[in-house]
Amino acid sequence: MTDKNTSSNQHTVNEDEIDLLALAKTLWMKRKTIIGITSVFVVLGLLVAILSPKEFTATSVFVPQVGESNRGGGSLGGLASLAGINLGGMGGSSEIPPSLYPKIVSSVNFRLAILDAPLSVEGLDKPVTYRHYYDSIHDPGVLSYIKKFTIGLPGLLLKSLRGDSDEVVKDANDQLIRVSKDDFEHFKRLDAQISVTPNDKEGFVSLSFVLPEPIMAAQMARFAQDLLQEQVIAYKISNAQEQLKFTEERFEEKKKEFEEIQSRLANFRDRNQNIASAAVLNQQQRLEAEYNFAFSIYTELAKQLEQARIQVAKDTPVFSVIQPVTVPVEKSAPKRPLILIIFIILGGIVAIGYVFGMEFFKGVKEQWVNV
Incomplete structure (x- = not known):
């Protein structure tokens, strides 16, 4: 019984070795085809690597x-308390967590x-x-034109058939945000x-911007950072500013009334x-009252006006810049060696798949002929 199992295992191993040898033999016989297909992909990889535009x-x-929200509560709170101002009742303003910055x-x-955004172009x-x-x-660049022609051509044909227009019809009340098709492409x-x-x-928080020129990339990164902040x-300070605006309006009204009564009494x-x-x-007592x-x-x-001004200062966020925007020295793309390696690997996979596929269809065809 043991001899039979051993013989069966050896037979299976021999079949596996035969299959591997057959596959290797097939690849060796079709090596010219594999080298040819891989060479085509190498040439394509070189073209893509050379023609791809630089990015910084x-x-x-x-x-x-x-x-x-309590920032400045020590020194400012002490100064405000001397003037009879209580800073405790105006806290609790909302925050925007950094996780929402991408939104x-x-x-x-x-x-x-x-x-x-303004750009200084060379x-x-x-x-x-x-x-x-x-x-x-x-x-x-050339690759972008090819991509735009091959991918964008069907869209242009459909657009011409439908008669789409780039003109944007605004809402009657002009309260809705409407974006033109050109701006949507920019988006x-x-x-x-x-x-x-x-x-x-x-x-x-890390913010980055990619553009074809290094100075332009730095300008846009700085503009985007400032705009985000x-x-x-x-x-963050919208609530405090609304309170400040309301208090300023009431203060100006009462100031005018006070000055009028003061003049009448004098x-x-x-x-x-x-x-x-x-x-x-x-009558004098009534005026004095x-x-x-x-x-x-x-x-x-x-007092409330000064309190509102202090609250705006307290609520204003502070951004500590760890790494300021600098003009990039080296390009970030294209990574030509990586592109070439990817095309070589892809070419090898396609070539081997082509060889095995042709062999498979050849075997199926022979079976159909024998039947």
Whole structure:
């Protein structure tokens, strides 16, 4: 029984060795085909690596100081308490966590602002906008034209058949945000160029921008960083600013009323200095009561106004820049050796698959002929 099992195992091993030898023999016999197909892919890889446009990536790293609603509560709170101002009742304003920064960057308003960012292009005397650069100046290269022709041609044909127009009809009340087809194409490019990556563990945010020229990449990265921080600050202090605006309006109204009552009281006293009567004294007391009441409201609003200004300063986020935007020295793409290696591997896989596929179909054909 043992001899039979041993014989069976040896037979299986021999069959496996025969199959491997047959596969190796097939590959060796078709080596010219494999080398030819792989060589074609090598040439394609070289063309792609050479014709691919250069890209430069500018990066900045900053730390948003979130959760600082009590910032300045020590020194500012002490100074405010001397003036009779209580800072305890105006906290609790909302925060934007760094994990939401990518959502801000991908919003329509943010991307529309990016399209109008100024760029200093080499060879031009005046800065141009990002939109104008890609509409009229940028040369996408041979590969981009081929890709646009092969992929975009069906879309253009469908568009011409449907009669689509690039004109955008605005809403009657102009309250909805409408984006033109051209701007939408810019948006798709922006999604691939700009990247915001928050690091929740370390607490920093990395922002990068990719463009064909190093100076332009640095300019856009700096513009995007400033715009992102401005929008975060605007959202963070929106409640405090609304309170400040309301308090300022009320303060100006009561200030005007107080000054009018103050003038009326002064004029009354000047006109009635030598008159001593109950009616005059009565009227003077009424004016003084109005003056005292207006003065108390005016003083209270002045305290609230100062309190609102301090709250705006407290709520304003601070961004500590760890790595400022610098002009990149080396290109980030294309990585030509990697492209060539990928095409060589792909060519080898396609060549081997072609050889085995042809052998498989050849065997199937012989079986059908024998039947």
